[in-house]
Amino acid sequence: MNNLLLFNVDLLVRFTLLLIVFYYTFQYPREKRTALLLLVGFWILYGVDFFLSNPNLSDLHNHRLNRYSFVIESVIMLGLVLRFFLFLVRELPVANLTEYPLFWICCGLLIAHAGTVFLTPFMYYYNVWNNPYDFRTMVKIEHWVEIIKNCAFAIAMAYARRSTH
Amino acid sequence: MPDAQRIDMTLQTANDGILIATIAMLLMAIFIIIFVAYYQQKQAQHQITVKELQERHRQELMAAMFRGQEAERRRLAQDLHDDIGTMLSVAKMTLNQLERHLERYSPERAQAQKTRQLLDDTLKNVRRISRDLVPTTLERFGLLAALEELVGNANNDLISVQLEWPEKFDMTAPALDVMLYRIVQELVNNAIRHAGATHITIRFFIHEKELRLAVLDDGRGFDIDEVIQSKQRGLGLRNIESRLSVVNGHVTFDVAPGRGSRIIVQIPLENPKLVALLT
Numbered sequence: 267m268n269n270l271l272l273f274n275v276d277l278l279v280r281f282t283l284l285l286i287v288f289y290y291t292f293q294y295p296r297e298k299r300t301a302l303l304l305l306v307g308f309w310i311l312y313g314v315d316f317f318l319s320n321p322n323l324s325d326l327h328n329h330r331l332n333r334y335s336f337v338i339e340s341v342i343m344l345g346l347v348l349r350f351f352l353f354l355v356r357e358l359p360v361a362n363l364t365e366y367p368l369f370w371i372c373c374g375l376l377i378a379h380a381g382t383v384f385l386t387p388f389m390y391y392y393n394v395w396n397n398p399y400d401f402r403t404m405v406k407i408e409h410w411v412e413i414i415k416n417c418a419f420a421i422a423m424a425y426a427r428r429s430t431h
Numbered sequence: 432m433p434d435a436q437r438i439d440m441t442l443q444t445a446n447d448g449i450l451i452a453t454i455a456m457l458l459m460a461i462f463i464i465i466f467v468a469y470y471q472q473k474q475a476q477h478q479i480t481v482k483e484l485q486e487r488h489r490q491e492l493m494a495a496m497f498r499g500q501e502a503e504r505r506r507l508a509q510d511l512h513d514d515i516g517t518m519l520s521v522a523k524m525t526l527n528q529l530e531r532h533l534e535r536y537s538p539e540r541a542q543a544q545k546t547r548q549l550l551d552d553t554l555k556n557v558r559r560i561s562r563d564l565v566p567t568t569l570e571r572f573g574l575l576a577a578l579e580e581l582v583g584n585a586n587n588d589l590i591s592v593q594l595e596w597p598e599k600f601d602m603t604a605p606a607l608d609v610m611l612y613r614i615v616q617e618l619v620n621n622a623i624r625h626a627g628a629t630h631i632t633i634r635f636f637i638h639e640k641e642l643r644l645a646v647l648d649d650g651r652g653f654d655i656d657e658v659i660q661s662k663q664r665g666l667g668l669r670n671i672e673s674r675l676s677v678v679n680g681h682v683t684f685d686v687a688p689g690r691g692s693r694i695i696v697q698i699p700l701e702n703p704k705l706v707a708l709l710t
Contacts, residue, residue: 351467358478363471373464380460384449399442403450411457 267326270393274332278312281305281339284375288346291368293357297349304342311338319390331393336386340379347372347379367422367429374418381411493677501609508564516557523550566612574608578615578633585619585631592619595634607698610674611644617667618646618694626650626692637700644696652692655684671696678702 285305292298315332317323350372353359360366385404392399526547533540569577578594585592615633622628628650636643659665671682678698685693 348463351463355467355470355474358471358474361475361479363468363475369468376460376464377457380456381453383456384452388449401446401449404446404453407450407453407457 268329268395270329270331271326274316274329274335277332277335277339278309281308281312281342284343284346287368287371288350291350293353301346304346308335308338308342311335328395331389333390336389337383340383340386343375343379344383347376365425365429367426370418370422370425374415374422377418378411378415382408490677493673497610497674497677504564508561511557511561511564516554516561519550519554519557523547523554526550563616569608569612570605574611577608577612581612581616581619582633585623590623590629590631592631593633595632597636607678610678611696611698614644614671614674614696615646617671621667622646622648622650622692626652628691640699640701642698642700644698646694646696647691649691652686652688652690654688655686 282305285301285308289298289301289305292301312332312335315335319330319333322328350368354363354369360369363369385401385408388399388401388404392401526543530540530543530547533543566577566580568580575596578596582592582594619631619633622631626648628648630649632645632647634645634647636645655668658668668682668684674680675682675696675698679702680696680698683695683697685695
């Protein structure tokens, strides 16, 4: 049994939670509607992708990552983060950006997804028991951007905690 | 070239391509973050500057309005005193002369006396209005004397007004004196006329580089939201807030229907430039 099922579940959970965050952050009904549509669309696509990537669900030893969902997640997140940055620049909702938790979350997301968007199409192929490909440098980059993302999330949480106390 | 080697080379080329693209994406992401942070800060700074300028402009406009109001009051008081007052005095003198030619105990003489009484009352009223419009005591002897006069006029058998003035209290600019006098005048007037208060205390004190004025009364209070929303009734209170906004002052209404009121005015004394606007 491998642990890739957890990665697949994590993808769905994190995408849903982040989309909810964006849904409540966006101001205009059109953007909110788009966020909801993206969420529902992603769920459908994820479901189809999950079953197509793993035709034999009971075989957890050879369970594989979703083939397309990770790429789509990266592209959607990059789009949403850029839209949010545009909102920040145009409408100036906060006076001090560096103390705004969502800014740090978006920085983390942007770096993480920019660093992995070209790697995710291959994840389905190399995350197997007998990996024929050598993506060592890319995997290292993935780990580094993941660390940076977590640091950014930690800063965001620290500021959010400070603002609620 | 063997197949395995060719596959390896292809993979290596693909790997290099992805690596370069990823690095480019990361650099772009970092650039976007720096740009957003820098641009947003710059825009926010610009907006703060614009807001400050707008606030300054608004304060200047308000100050000009109050200066104009005072000048207009002065002109009106002068007209009342010099023109109408003088004419009424002349009319009274003429009536006195006329009265002397009338027979004692005649109905005409009684009529003339009644008219003279009316003229006396009107003259008193003209003087009072003129004094209310421009408190000459304030200009001549300062805020304390003017407030003592105000308190003296307000005190009677039914109403007791008390003024508490600290011993060591260097009063501020004359323009600020006028503002404080007008605020006290409005609050005391409201307490007597609207709240039906019988005991009013006017208290001045300095607290942490801030001038504070508290007007306390035992009247029937009022609903602040209702009064502020009412165009007519809330005019005086809004006027107080407008006056205070010129000097970055603040007023707190601790009021409720059915109980006495505590109205506290706070004026920071750190910025004489704002006070100078009133002059």
